[in-house]
Amino acid sequence: MRIFGLSIKVIKTLLTTQYAYMLEYRIEIALWALSGVLPFIMFSLWSQNDVGNSFGLNDIGLARYFLSAFLVRQFSVVWVVFSFEEDSLSGRLSPYLLQPLHPLFRYVASHLAEQATRLPFAIAIAITFFILNPSSFWLPSIPQLFLAYLSTHFAFTIAFLLQSLVAALCFWTEKSSALERLIFVPYLFLSGLLVPLSAFPSNVLKVAMLTPFPYLINFPAKILSGMPVDIFNGFLAQILWISILVPSVNILWKLGVKRYTAMGA
Amino acid sequence: MQRYFKTIRLFWSTAFASQLEYQLNFLIELLAMLGTLLGSVFILSLFFTGGRQLGDWTWESALVIQGVYTFLDGLTNALLRPNLTEIVNYVREGTLDYVLLKPIDSQFWLSVKKFSFAGLPEIILGLLIVFWAAIQSGSSFSIYSLFVFIISLLIGFIILYSVWFLIAASSIWFVKTWNATEVLRALLAAGRYPISAYPVVLRFIFTLVLPVAFLTTFPAEAILGELKFNILFFGLILSSLFFIFSRLFWKFALKHYTSASS
Numbered sequence: 001m002r003i004f005g006l007s008i009k010v011i012k013t014l015l016t017t018q019y020a021y022m023l024e025y026r027i028e029i030a031l032w033a034l035s036g037v038l039p040f041i042m043f044s045l046w047s048q049n050d051v052g053n054s055f056g057l058n059d060i061g062l063a064r065y066f067l068s069a070f071l072v073r074q075f076s077v078v079w080v081v082f083s084f085e086e087d088s089l090s091g092r093l094s095p096y097l098l099q100p101l102h103p104l105f106r107y108v109a110s111h112l113a114e115q116a117t118r119l120p121f122a123i124a125i126a127i128t129f130f131i132l133n134p135s136s137f138w139l140p141s142i143p144q145l146f147l148a149y150l151s152t153h154f155a156f157t158i159a160f161l162l163q164s165l166v167a168a169l170c171f172w173t174e175k176s177s178a179l180e181r182l183i184f185v186p187y188l189f190l191s192g193l194l195v196p197l198s199a200f201p202s203n204v205l206k207v208a209m210l211t212p213f214p215y216l217i218n219f220p221a222k223i224l225s226g227m228p229v230d231i232f233n234g235f236l237a238q239i240l241w242i243s244i245l246v247p248s249v250n251i252l253w254k255l256g257v258k259r260y261t262a263m264g265a
Numbered sequence: 266m267q268r269y270f271k272t273i274r275l276f277w278s279t280a281f282a283s284q285l286e287y288q289l290n291f292l293i294e295l296l297a298m299l300g301t302l303l304g305s306v307f308i309l310s311l312f313f314t315g316g317r318q319l320g321d322w323t324w325e326s327a328l329v330i331q332g333v334y335t336f337l338d339g340l341t342n343a344l345l346r347p348n349l350t351e352i353v354n355y356v357r358e359g360t361l362d363y364v365l366l367k368p369i370d371s372q373f374w375l376s377v378k379k380f381s382f383a384g385l386p387e388i389i390l391g392l393l394i395v396f397w398a399a400i401q402s403g404s405s406f407s408i409y410s411l412f413v414f415i416i417s418l419l420i421g422f423i424i425l426y427s428v429w430f431l432i433a434a435s436s437i438w439f440v441k442t443w444n445a446t447e448v449l450r451a452l453l454a455a456g457r458y459p460i461s462a463y464p465v466v467l468r469f470i471f472t473l474v475l476p477v478a479f480l481t482t483f484p485a486e487a488i489l490g491e492l493k494f495n496i497l498f499f500g501l502i503l504s505s506l507f508f509i510f511s512r513l514f515w516k517f518a519l520k521h522y523t524s525a526s527s
Contacts, residue, residue, distance in 0.1 A: 032443035035451045042466075045312075048464050054314055178290050181297040189304030199311050 005236060006105065014105065018113035033121040036073050039066040040129070042194050053201035057227075063136035065196050067129050067150075072220045073193060074122045075115050076156040080107045081180045084167040089174065094262045104164055104253070111160065140224055147231065148224035154238040155216045159187075161245035168249065171256030186211065192218030196227075211240065212241045232246035269373060277380040284382055294342070294383035302390070305331060306459055312462075320462030325402035327459060329395055329485040333418070334457050336391025337425060337480055343384025345426060348376050349433040350446065354363075356436050359524055372515050376430065399488045407490070413497060414487040420500040421480040425453075427507035428475070430515070437518040456481040476503060 003011060022029065043066035046052055052062045084107065087093045096103040130137045140148065162183055169176040188194065190213035197205060197218045208214055215238045222229040284291070309327060312319045319327050352375055355361040365371050399406070432445045439445075452475055460468055460478040471477040479500050488494040 027439075028444050031448055035444065035447035037448075038454060041377075041452075041455050044464050044467055045458055045462055048463055049312060049317065049319055051312055051314070083439065144301065167275060173289070175290060178293050182293060185297050185300035185304065190299075191296050194308050195311060204307070 003204040004105075006101070006232075010101065011109075014109035015113060018106075018110045019116060022110070022113045022117040026117065028207060029117050032077075033074060033118055033125060035075070036070055038158070039070040039193055040072070042066060051199075055196065057196065057198075060136050061225070062196075063129075063133050064138060065221060065227065067126060067136070068221035069127075069193055071122060071126065071224065072148075072152050072155060072217050074118055075152050076159050076220075078111065078156065078163045080104075080111070080160060081163045081167040081170075081177050083107055083110070084164075085106065085170055085177045088170045089099045091262060093260075097257065097260065104249075107164075108160065115156075138226065140226060144223060144226060148220055151215075151220040151223055151235065151238065154235070154242065155173035155220050158212050158238065158241050158245065159216055161242065161249050164249045165245065165252060168252040168256045171259045180228065187213050187216065190214060191216045192221060196222075196234050215241065268369070272374075273371065273377050276378055280380045281382060291383050295386055298339075298390070300388050302335060305334075309458075320459050322459045322461065323402060325398050326485065326489055328398035329402065329460055329488060330481050331457060332394030332396075333421075333481045333484045334386055334391070334399055334416070335394060337408050337421060337456075339387030339389075339391055340422060341425065341429075342382075342387060343381050344377070344379075344434075345429045346474040347379040347381045347413045348427050351375070351379070351431040353436040356522075362524055365519070365522075371519070372430070372512065375433075376426070395485075395488060402489065404489045406488075410488060410490045413482060413492055415499060417479075417487040417492065417497060420497075420504040421484055423504040424476050424507050426477050427511040429505075430511045433516045434511070435514050437522050453477060453480070459485075476507075479503065518522065 002008075043062055046066075047059045047062050052058060057065065072261065083092075084103075087096070093103065096106065153244055163180065164181050166183060169179060173179075190197075190208045190211055192214060197208060197214055200208060215234065219234040219238070223231065223234075306328070309319075310324075312327075313324050313434070317410060322330070341442060343434040352361075355364060355375075364374055367374060404410075428449065435445070455463070455467075455471060456477045460471055463471065468478075472479075483492055483496060483500060487497070
């Protein structure tokens with residue numbers, strides 16, 4: 001049996017080696033997890049200033065939404081462009097390109113392994129949050145949890161593909177990580193990390209929904225926190241974005257590899 | 266003293282020459298900055314829907330805070346980030362040896378070696394927003410309020426620099442500190458909003474533990490002519506303590522430096 005053209009054995013090896021590698025950096029990963037505190041800062045602002053009511057959320061609803069946003073972000077965060085740029089500039093990419101394995105799969109494996117390492121820290125932060133805000137405690141139902149899990153994975157896939165698109169530009173320019181900022185800025189404001197999208201004025205909301213960003217945080221977080229959400233259309237949009245991005249990354253990558261100059265080799 | 270000014274001039278003119286190579290970068294930074302500003306003003310506006318106020322700050326006066334934040338963010342991008350994130354690399358590659366051997370203060374060398382000109386538009390725009398929004402909110406400038414504003418910005422910058430430098434200096438022990446700076450950046454983002462908008466516990470933390478209030482809220486109060494003198498005085502003491510501590514910490518860290526290459 002093969003998944004994405006990879007045999008089970010290759011997948012297993014990739015994941016276990018990357019997991020072992022990530023376990024070495026537990027403190028770093030704990031710090032990474034902590035650096036996602038932004039939703040909590042925003043939560044304290046929204047609830048302190050009683051703004052939630054104007055977009056139909058009481059304090060408990062806000063707390064659940066932002067904790068969910070934090071968790072979704074933890075498991076959909078992507079840094080492939082930075083690893084790729086480093087590997088590309090230092091010439092480490094050359095041996096990867098010679099292997100009968102698409103280099104992007106190596107990065108996918110390292111992201112998944114990192115998520116597994118991150119899990120205990122994320123749970124610890126969630127528990128701390130519940131201790132500080134006991135009234136917001138809730139346990140999502142099994143179907144809810146499953147759908148949230150699935151949509152978070154799709155969110156990760158979209159984010160990964162978007163960044164891979166930028167990473168492939170490394171073949172043309174040396175500093176493609178600077179370009180990543182141009183994705184990160186709209187992501188920050190339109191994904192729902194700072195505020196649930198239902199707070200947006202309707203014309204801004206319409207524009208935002210045309211971009212992939214709301215499906216990266218807002219949609220999975222709404223499922224997880226049990227807010228009313230159009231599940232069918234949400235998943236449809238996620239799958240649509242994935243099916244647009246996969247061929248785009250593929251094409252750009254193929255064009256790029258032809259220009260590869262093996263810097264540092 | 267003159268030697269230090271001459272060194273800065275040489276450093277920054279070479280930095281300028283080398284950055285001319287990456288003009289596209291400049292354009293990208295400019296776009297990212299405008300996008301960030303637009304986005305944060307938009308999010309800020311959501312707090313004011315339905316005639317509400319944000320922790321007894323009006324819309325115009327809250328914009329002054331955004332301006333101060335933008336200004337400091339520009340300084341961070343121009344000066345702090347390019348220099349202080351390099352320290353890790355000097356430690357890892359052992360090239361810190363060469364810096365230490367130079368006949369100039371090593372903390373000075375490490376802090377001003379580079380200057381990223383892409384941060385300059387942000388610095389200027391930040392100041393423009395501060396003055397525009399301050400006029401909009403009906404503040405009448407006096408020599409005194411401008412003077413207090415400059416002093417409080419200086420206080421904010423020194424605190425910001427010291428915290429960044431402390432984290433960067435800890436790379437002597439922990440070679441990877443990139444993540445720690447990310448945590449810091451995430452927390453500093455709290456400075457986009459007035460300190461009185463936060464719950465009491467966070468207000469306390471952001472004033473005394475990680476003094477975000479001194480970075481944005483107090484300078485904004487200064488230009489609006491509302492800053493109390495005792496806070497300014499306290500800020501002077503606090504920023505001096507932070508700076509002295511960063512220097513002592515660096516001296517202490519160097520004693521533990523083992524040099525990676527030799």
